[in-house]
Amino acid sequence: MSLLADVLLMFITIVFPPFGVFIISGCSVDLLINIALTSLGYFPGVIHAFYLEYVYMQRRDYGIIEPFEPAPGVYSDVINTGGRQAYGAIVVEETIVA
Template structure:
């Protein structure tokens, strides 16, 4: 993702936290947890969504030299791997050849 996409994602999360979680993690347990936290109060949903986005962006930008341990409280593989596909112990990174 580019800087503009990251800013847009953060803006969407400010308006409606579950939609920001859905964008990075898809339909997962993390989305259901965020919906429950947002229904309990607007700020718990924000804290959870921003934590998930922090983990996602940090792992996406860091790169995967070796597999990460799952982050505490994160249940989605898409978030734990920074959006990369993981097949067993093999990590596949998409590259664009121009």
């Protein structure tokens, strides 16, 4: 994503936190948790949504070291991997011979 897309995502999250979480995680447990937190109060939902976006953007920008450690309180693989989730892909390990 570009900087403009990130700023737009943050603006959407400020207006309606569950929609911002839905954009990055899809329909997941994190979305249900955010809906519950937002229904309890606006600020808990916003804080949770920004935390999820922080983890997502950090892992997207810096890459993942396999095996990755799930972030505390994040249950979506899409967020934990920074959007690099490859469903059904075959991972082939390369061996370097010196």
